[in-house]
Amino acid sequence: xxxxxxxxxxxxxxxxxxxxxxxxxxxxxxxxxxxxxxxxxxxxxxxxxxxxxxxxxxxxxxxxxxxxxxxxxxxxxxxxxxxxxxxxxxxxxxxxxxxxxxxxxxxxxxxxxxxxxxxxxxxxxxxxxxxxxxxxxxxxxxxxxxxxxxxxxxxxxxxxxxxxxxxxxxxxxxxxxxxxxxxxxxxxxxxxxxxxxxxxxxxxxxxxxxxxxxxxxxxxxxxxxxxxxxxxxxxxxxxxxxxxxxxxxxxxxxxxxxxxxxxxxxxxxxxxxxxxxxxxxxxxxxxxxxxxxxxxxxxxxxxxxxxxxxxxxxxxxxxxxxxxxxxxxxxxxxxxxxxxxxxxxxxxxxxxxxxxxxxxxxxxxxxxxxxxxxxxxxxxxxxxxxxxxxxxxxxxxxxxxxxxxxxxxxxxxxxxxxxxxxxxxxxxxxxxxxxxxxxxxxxxxxxxxxxxxxxxxxx
Numbered sequence: 110x111x112x113x114x115x116x117x118x119x120x121x122x123x124x125x126x127x128x129x130x131x132x133x134x135x136x137x138x139x140x141x142x143x144x145x146x147x148x149x150x151x152x153x154x155x156x157x158x159x160x161x162x163x164x165x166x167x168x169x170x171x172x173x174x175x176x177x178x179x180x181x182x183x184x185x186x187x188x189x190x191x192x193x194x195x196x197x198x199x200x201x202x203x204x205x206x207x208x209x210x211x212x213x214x215x216x217x218x219x220x221x222x223x224x225x226x227x228x229x230x231x232x233x234x235x236x237x238x239x240x241x242x243x244x245x246x247x248x249x250x251x252x253x254x255x256x257x258x259x260x261x262x263x264x265x266x267x268x269x270x271x272x273x274x275x276x277x278x279x280x281x282x283x284x285x286x287x288x289x290x291x292x293x294x295x296x297x298x299x300x301x302x303x304x305x306x307x308x309x310x311x312x313x314x315x316x317x318x319x320x321x322x323x324x325x326x327x328x329x330x331x332x333x334x335x336x337x338x339x340x341x342x343x344x345x346x347x348x349x350x351x352x353x354x355x356x357x358x359x360x361x362x363x364x365x366x367x368x369x370x371x372x373x374x375x376x377x378x379x380x381x382x383x384x385x386x387x388x389x390x391x392x393x394x395x396x397x398x399x400x401x402x403x404x405x406x407x408x409x410x411x412x413x414x415x416x417x418x419x420x421x422x423x424x425x426x427x428x429x430x431x432x433x434x435x436x437x438x439x440x441x442x443x444x445x446x447x448x449x450x451x452x453x454x455x456x457x458x459x460x461x462x463x464x465x466x467x468x469x470x471x472x473x474x475x476x477x478x479x480x481x482x483x484x485x486x487x488x489x490x491x492x493x494x495x496x497x498x499x500x501x502x503x504x505x506x507x508x509x510x511x512x513x514x515x516x517x518x519x520x521x522x523x524x525x526x527x528x529x530x531x532x533x534x535x536x537x538x539x540x541x542x543x544x545x546x547x548x549x550x551x552x553x554x555x556x557x558x559x560x561x562x563x564x565x566x567x568x
Contacts, residue, residue: 122267123505127493128538129264134486136257141479141486143241144314148464148472148479150234151423157233161200161215161224169197169218172392178221179203179214186212187363189356191388193395193404200224202403206360209353230349239349248323251348252530255322258315259531263524265312268304293495300488307481314478317458323348324530333451344425344452345459362410390437391416398442401427415440423465425456501555 146153169175176188186205194201200215211229216222229235236245244250274283281287284305286298319325326347333343346352387408395406401422409416415432422428425445432440445456457466464472497503525532545552 119271120505122270126264126267126271127504129260129267130486130489133257133261133264134489136254137261137482138486139244140241140254140257141482143237145476145479147234147237147241148475150237150463151465154234158215163196163198164200164217164224165198165219167219170221171389172201173388174221175201175216175218176203176388178216178223179226180205182214182223182226183207183212187360188388188408189360189363190405190407191392193392193402193406194218195402204229204405206356208360209357211356238346242318242321242346243349247350248348251323255319255324256530256534258319258322259524259528260534262312262315262528263531265304265308268301269308272301272305296488296491296495300485300492303481303485303488307478307485310474310478311482313458314462314475317455317462319528320345320455320459321348323351325528328529336451344428344456359407359410363408366409366412387416387435390435391418391433394433394437394439395431398429398431398439400429400431409435423460423463425460425465426453428456504556 172191176191180186180188180203183205186207188203189206189211190204192202192204197218199218201218203214203216204211205214206212212226213229213232214226215224217224230239239245242251242254244254246253272283281298284302286302287294320329326345330343330347388406391406395404395418398404398418400418400420401424403421405417405419405421407417407419415434418431418433420428420430427445429442429444431442434440445453448456460466461471462475464475493503521532521535525535542556545556547553
């Protein structure tokens, strides 16, 4: 009797689910661990930098003096950002730079003494951020992570297809695992049910993280430009290389502005300190805006350009920005609600992704999803180990050829258009599998390819 067509589809989906898992499991484990650590960035940084809070009593120095102290601590640097302290008793954080490198300097607000300094990219949570998104390997690492993220989406979607109840009359094995039917069935149920409960949250975390990826982020930026929605500055990282290039451009522009200011007043500025009158006036105006902390104040980068004031709140929907003239006059304010709907959507997505939108509850929900992903990966390894054949990869064997399906073709094309690296890697995987399958019968059997049907026996 021939195998039903539904079984052939089940086997085909199961096979690609297996391949997706083979690629994704190491990356999902890595991203879950680093992402779980980054979720608690506010608590971790609060503990790390506690020694620089509440250090002062008495009147504070003028911002120009504090900024000059920070610039002097890093010879050859210029002011990049002045961070408004949340309390007058806290040390002031000042970012100074040389080219693409930012150095964060903590300055005592009363004495002007430098308490601590560290390159911005060497801070613990910045390292975790690059481990999570780029594996500390720049654009190539970002491409690997993005490819794995795309295939994880495929793994989750195919997993839901495999989970879908087929004539099941009970909830056991569908919504919760069966505990008294043996180990094999328990691990199968545990894997399927875990995948069900975390799939929606996992798909959201993956989709909301894609704007940070190099290829997809650039793809998205081009869509913003083509659709005319890129009026404002992109409020999420476009990759370490792109960010470094932006910092280098801004550093060069700030140096040119400060040199011009120094030449205009006949001064020799060994450390390129900011224009004194401007910084004090701008900081006074920025404080009156009461933006959500932390708030960065950045010098102008072109003649006649204003100073930039930006909230860097962890919860991105609270991020507002303003432009202030050198004399302290407020030019304009842009609220988060004023941005294009596409940027607002990404802002909410990133805030939820980072666990910042709803505080501790958001962090714990995300952590539960990440723990579910870890359990999903570990249970998949157990399932593979228990059913692996001797001398074989363990991929589900193919059966009779599938009939052509325009629906499947359309779905693959939609996914490939939405995730270009998925389309490229899928094409490469199909070609590699076909090429390897023709190399030798032994390799074909090891990969679980369908063998030629034997000749029918006589009556």
